Amino acid sequence: MITLVDATGATSVTELNPSPSFSKPTAPLTSRTVYAAAHVVPRTTADNVPGAPADLDWDATLAFRHHLWSWGLGVADAMDTAQRNMGLDAAATRELITRSAAEARSVGGALVVGVNTDHIEDRVISLEAVIDAYKHQLHLTEDAGASVVLMASRHLARAAQSAEDYERVYSEVLAAAGAPVILHWLGSAFDPELGSYFGSSATDAASSTLLKIIANTPDRVAGVKMSLLDAAAERAVRAQLNEPARMFTGDDFNYVSLMGGDSSGYSDALLGAFAALGPHASAAVQALDAGDTAAYQSILGPTEALSRQIFAAPTFYYKTGVAFLSWLNGHQPGVGMVGGLHAARSLPHLSEIVRLANDCGALEQPELARERWHALLAVSGVPA
Numbered sequence: 001m002i003t004l005v006d007a008t009g010a011t012s013v014t015e016l017n018p019s020p021s022f023s024k025p026t027a028p029l030t031s032r033t034v035y036a037a038a039h040v041v042p043r044t045t046a047d048n049v050p051g052a053p054a055d056l057d058w059d060a061t062l063a064f065r066h067h068l069w070s071w072g073l074g075v076a077d078a079m080d081t082a083q084r085n086m087g088l089d090a091a092a093t094r095e096l097i098t099r100s101a102a103e104a105r106s107v108g109g110a111l112v113v114g115v116n117t118d119h120i121e122d123r124v125i126s127l128e129a130v131i132d133a134y135k136h137q138l139h140l141t142e143d144a145g146a147s148v149v150l151m152a153s154r155h156l157a158r159a160a161q162s163a164e165d166y167e168r169v170y171s172e173v174l175a176a177a178g179a180p181v182i183l184h185w186l187g188s189a190f191d192p193e194l195g196s197y198f199g200s201s202a203t204d205a206a207s208s209t210l211l212k213i214i215a216n217t218p219d220r221v222a223g224v225k226m227s228l229l230d231a232a233a234e235r236a237v238r239a240q241l242n243e244p245a246r247m248f249t250g251d252d253f254n255y256v257s258l259m260g261g262d263s264s265g266y267s268d269a270l271l272g273a274f275a276a277l278g279p280h281a282s283a284a285v286q287a288l289d290a291g292d293t294a295a296y297q298s299i300l301g302p303t304e305a306l307s308r309q310i311f312a313a314p315t316f317y318y319k320t321g322v323a324f325l326s327w328l329n330g331h332q333p334g335v336g337m338v339g340g341l342h343a344a345r346s347l348p349h350l351s352e353i354v355r356l357a358n359d360c361g362a363l364e365q366p367e368l369a370r371e372r373w374h375a376l377l378a379v380s381g382v383p384a
Contacts, residue, residue: 002370003377003384004355007348011382016370020299020361022283025072031288032259032266034281035074035112035248036274037081038065039322040088040096044334054083054092054338061096062103064275064331071282073274074110075100076149080190081272082114083319085154087339090119094140101144112182112270115141116151123158127165130156134173148181149225149270150174154193163199163209170213180222182248182270185210187228189315203233210237214245225250225270229315231258239264252311252318256300259284260293272318273307276325277362306356309349317344321353325362328354328369335376347380 001013041064042048046055065075077100078084078093088096097113104111117125117133125133130153141148150173160166174181185206188195198206214221224241226234227250235258238247249258249267258267274281280303287295310321320341327335336342354373356362363369374384 002354002358003374003382004351005348005377005382006351007346009382011384014355014358016366017358017361017363019364019366020279020283022279023286024070025282025286029072029282029285029289032285033074033246033248033268034274034285035076035110035270036068036278036281037076037079037270037272038068038275039319039326040082040092040338041323041326041332042336042338044336048336048338048342049340050087052339054088056092056096056338057332058099060332062099064326065100065103065109066107067331068275068278069104069107069109071278072285073278073282074112075104076270077111077113077146079114079149079151079184079272080186080316081275081319081322083338083341084114084116084151085118085191086316086319087337087341092338093119097141097146098144101146105145111146112149113141113144113146114151114184115148115181117153117155120155125155125159127156127159127169130159131169131172134169135176138173138176142178147179147222148177149184150181151184152186152191152194152197154191157194157197160199163205163212166198166209167213167216171216174213174217174220177220180220180244182223182225183210183213183221184225184250185227186250187230189229189313190227191316203228203230207233207237211240214241218242218245221245223248223268227251229253229311234258234267235262235264238267252307253304255307256297256304259300260296272322273303273310275322276310277303277307279364280360280362302360303362306353306360306362309352309356312349317341320345321350324350324353325357328357328372329364330368335372347377347382350376
């Protein structure tokens, strides 16, 4: 049995379920391209408080990437899941990219990494400076041997006065890319500063600008990751993409149907949720590879309730749930996070994550998860 706690402090118990008997793939996944956006692990004795430089446990951080690769998944690194703009500073970001790229080469693992402008400390800069900042990180990333996800820039959101400004910046940055990149549209639920990205708070107008950017440089765009938590908007953009650009869903609420597809096509995936659900994501795509859509639904469908809890408002604190599950599943020694972000979710919120993870089989080592969770309850003053 495992103990749960609600917002009133009342406790209850539920049966501890066994973990599913998923098998790692023996061949590359083919029916969908799937990247799990990975988090970072701090040293347990580091100064993990708000504002302190990131001090990572490199062994645990990189071992988690190998865990994802071992399931046949690609890794998306140095993105918002890795606490970009929420604790991961520029120096740690550069080192993460370099180290992850080297680890990916050592095992032939698929890797894409985030490129942004966030090494610039000034809050407001010119469009020319935004372009230069993007190019700086772009070249560093390509020199490290990693493929690129061109992230949404807070600097660009502040500097741009029109949709045309976005078109100009992206055109110049994409022209400097040595290989096609994935564009990332991060919605306001994940970052309130990006509410009018691509020049408008209206999704249709912003989508039009995004599609113009792709049409202007079709040979430089490998795909688009949409993280708006709006399945209809994603399908609308997906229907207008032309080869070689592909849609990578970033919708942690609706990924099952978006990946499953319909008459208009399907989305590949680049999801923070899959850092917490790597074995499920792999097993589900293996089912699709075998032509078994029913198994795909039965494996991945039950995980969406857990993902919705992890990504519940305020959504930008979802990293706490990802790291918490990593700790429960034995992928890191402590529950702490860079910048003290482990304190961003309440005990009842974490308890609901435990309940839903237990329900869908996302506790990879159930006995260890129970032991760790009960220890956290005890030090928090809740008898287990």
